[in-house]
Amino acid sequence: MDDLGLDDAERALLAAWRETRATSRRDPVEQQLLDTWRQWRRHPATRPLWATALQHRLRAEVPPAPATGLADRHGALPEAPGRLLGMLLGGAVGEFIAVGQVGQRTTAVLFALEGLIRAHTRARSAGEGDPIGSTLGGLRRWLHTRGIPWRDCGTDTARPSGWLVGEPALHSTNSDDATMLTALARVAAGHPAGSRQQPINGSDTATAVPLGALAALWSGDPGTVFALGGDLAALTHGHPNGHSPASVLGVAVLWLLRGNSLQTSLGQGLSGWQSARTPLTRALRLGRSSPAGLRPGRAHLDAMRPGRSGLDALAVAVRVATACEDDFAGAIRSASEHSGDAATSAMLCGQLLGALHGPTAIPAEWLADLPITALVERLAADAATEFGPYPDESDQWERRYPPTESAEPPAPSTTDYRTGLTAVPRLAASRDRFLGAVLGCAVGEALGMPIAADGWDEIRSRHGADGLTDYIPAGHPSGRLGSDTQLLLFSLEGTIRANVSRRTTGTEDPTRHIQHAYQRWLHTQHLSWPRAAGEFLRGTPVPDGWLVGQRALFQTRNPGRTMMRTLIAFAKGQQPMGTPENPVSDSQGSSAIMRAVPAALWSNDPAEVFHVGTNTAALTHGHPTAWLSAGTLAFLVSRLMNGEPLAAAVDAALEQLAPHTGHEEVSRRITTAVRLARSGRIPPGDLERSIGTGATAAEALGIGLYAALVCDGDFDAALPVAVNHSGNSATTGAVCGSLIGAASGAERIPERWTSELELYDVIERLAHDAVLEFGPRPPTWTDRYPPT
CATH class of the missing domain: 1.10.4080.10 (ADP-ribosylation/Crystallin J1)
Known part of the structure; x- marks a missing residue:
């Protein structure tokens, strides 16, 4: 087989294959191996976690460990990019199955993620990057996709920047919960953004809880992730039952990105929210005690008396995910069938199981039906790059994720999310x-x-x-x-x-x-x-x-x-x-x-x-x-x-x-x-x-x-x-x-x-x-x- 025209990763793959075969001769299986590898590269959702880790190991050198949630004390996490993609696609598919369309929670998560990428880009280039303010900027762009004229989104720029806001598949006026829209409209009208210390409202609905999963990218410190997850949700939801579940989710996803079990990861997340440990611990116990192969049905879940609060939605997701840990499709169907906020429960369940297993756990036909699969793959790859060991420092990157678009500063947080920044800020050009x-x-x-x-x-x-x-x-x-x-x-x-x-x-x-x-x-x-x-x-x-x-x-x-x-x-x-x-x-x-x-x-x-x-x-x-x-x-x-x-x-x-x-x-x-x-x-x-x-x-x-x-x-x-x-x-x-x-x-x-x-x-x-x-x-x- 001619090795000309192969890139470095493909040459490394063939070298590893030939080493296992103890031969340097042409092998008829090699073309099939390359075809499969290229298929995974074109469609990351089809790539198993072991292949993501293999791609990491095929590098000619060991990359440094980033100061983010995609690394631990041993270095960069080889499977983390795949688990991140699984989390994003799992959540999107969960809401899609529950409501029959790309829902408002999914699009809000994508715009919030874009805001975090911008914040981290700014942190690298200017020495300061506020994840809360940049997420608020992302949610302003999301508000614009809900049919609100840009001039009414509370910004002084002539038009929204970045590539994501130009994606037609993310624009819709459909909504099944107006809390986030109403809160952002108040901010656009001049009201201060919400925080855990200064609530914008008393809402405890669940629609902002999925944002908490994104906090796992910003830092490898569980305490920082717990605080950031809650702060992201508190931008629009003022009641603890509306924003604290996002903290729990963020820590659980952080541990899942590290390859821990679902039970361990949820236990770490639950340990940070003492006042809600009883209902969430009970949900975890019910899920673990479910008979093998039997997923919780509507009667089981309605017996938990689920409402529309973030605590209710997370409790359902915890029970279903632990009961159906190896059955993604069964878990999503179960989480979508109860009298509470089924859309959020299904999305949270998808986020947890997607981070646990990676994207290959999601049924291929569901990914084919989801209109934004390729878009999510693209954004997930960019997030893995930005929060990984070698972020892109080109001008083209900063055109895709402009770090300078102004946004109204949010209410102050008790956590300094710039912890770890050095005192030597450098411009990107330098x-x-x-x-x-x-x-x-x-x-x-x-x-x-x-x-x-x-x-x-x-x-x-x-x-x-x-x-x-x-x-x-x-x-x-x-x-x-x-x-x-x-x-x-x-x-x-x-x-x-x-x-x-x-x-x-x-x-x-x-x-x-x-x-x-x-x-x-x-x-x-x-x-x-x-x-x-x-x-x-x-x-x-x-x-x-x-x-x-x-x-x-x-x-x-x-x-x-x-x-x-x-x-x-x-x-x-x-x-x-x-x-x-x-x-x-x-x-x-x-x-x-x-x-x-x-x-x-x-x-x-x-x-x-x-x-x-x-x-x-x-x-x-x-x-x-x-x-x-x-x-x-x-x-x-x-x-x-x-x-x-x-x-x-x-x-x-x-x-x-x-x-x-x-x-x-x-x-x-x-x-x-x-x-x-x-x-x-x-x-x-x-x-x-x-x-x-x-x-x-x-x-x-x-x-x-x-x-x-x-x-x-x-x-x-x-x-x-x-x-x-x-x-x-x-x-x-x-x-x-x-x-x-x-x-x-x-x-x-x-x-x-x-x-x-x-x-x-x-x-x-x-x-x-x-x-x-x-x-x-x-x-x-x-x-x-x-x-x-």
Whole structure:
């Protein structure tokens, strides 16, 4: 069987299959296997939970654990996306069977989920995301789908945003309970939204209870989920019997997403609502005592005297779900046949059993009849992405789920749903710019490395009058990394691990973690770990973390002598960690400069970034020219990430440099680069005479800065200017690429540079992990980035 045209997941699937068969030969069953896999991908509702978990395990790496309900202390939950889809489809099918159409509870849940996705997107991009206010915004859009003109929905925007409100299947004027509509209409008219502390009304009806299931996505903490579930329902239902059942449901679904039994999950949910334990515990006991194969009928359920309150509806759902745990169709039919709020009972029953078994428990003919199955699959996949380990950070995502649409703030809650957000908010654009800075460095060094030891005349004779303008095809891939990029990656990993430590133990300075990372890099240069580790051997008997396991990094790419000498001396215990005050060398070499780029993430204060950048370089390079140049580059990247123009960032950098002893050499190279750029392009020989060859950190900074300025941020034009001269073309290209990448972002780097870049996937993953770690809701990394 030809493996061409397969994606990574399909190749991994076939590799796993062939391993079990102990053969690499073509197998006639493989095409059937692929066809089934693709069918599951096209129609997720047909995919069993074990296949969802298999898809998770087929990843080339273990993803981090998100700080949401889709993970536990062991990491991301492989089956959770399937259980989430089962919960949403199960609830939708339950109400559909009960009322014969897509009902108001289902559509309200979908719009509330869209609001939570927007809240989490905002939390990632701006450091603040209010799930209550964003859910209220989603319910405003739901109100509009009930036939209310948008101008009357209590919003100041011209039209509703996002994709969901444009789905015709969600628009209907049918309603069997007006409580939610009436409450939202009051909010639209200027009345404060409801909360558990400040009720909007005295309603105890059940229509808002299904919203509580969504709270399980926001957090892995049962207490937070319990509070959020109740707060979501209390937006429109003021009586405890109308909103507290949503709290119980949220916690039960949280435990079901973790693969727990229905009885255990319901028991955890019930434990939080003491005043209603008697009727709910009785319902659970009646369900468990039902004879096998006998589902509760109307007479059994009516004997419970069910009404239309949320407590009544949940009690019926608990009894039926536990009695018919393995019979989804029987449970829904039973929950739909009693004298109370059958629509809500059936929906709650479907949510519980769908989360327990996944979507394959739902009869296929019911899913075929449900008009919104594909829509729910799409929204569930988006929710799993947003609350999973690798949320989508593209502009297209924020167009689908705009995080900025205004909404009337709800009444205050006693729970801070931003718990766990860091104090370092980042704009979404800055994340792309940081990735651009890292990729730009790698591309620039890869372009310049083959000519780093050549003079301009030699470069021109080999590569033409314009010099080198593309990678030299000396292997695959042709854009090979150099030691500067290797060290940049380990610096970045050390910075991530330092921030993990800062979150847990209060670490204030990342330099020790970065020193540890450099000893791991030294290990990749063909030194055993006991010889490379130095004092870190006591705490880490083997090199830990994810990056050092990337075997392609175990390549010697002509590292600088100062780097090797100082790191080996540290490993032998011959010298301590270097600092600007206590230098371990007198080197001003350019290999110090690129390692400071990760410092741009450490703080929102560029002055602190400058300080961290200087300390990073001083670990090995003790001359002020080296560590001040490195601090300046980190400072520039930090300002560029926040959208400041390069020229203005340079002016601010000169002001930052001025108070430091020994800044004159660095400041002179920078001012020369600015002056030359203002006069236009100059020949490489003149560039060398004016700024230097790039041998020192200040010269490399000056040449890279000149190329970025004179080409006005044009990546394709600037890189050849940065590398075509006599001298250290690798580092000057890296500086230029990092500055332009930070200014314009990774998306603006032409694909021809990244498609042939060695270890592109590793670079992208590490940079992506870094912006997640320094974002508002960092994941739980477990062994990927230990805080050692």
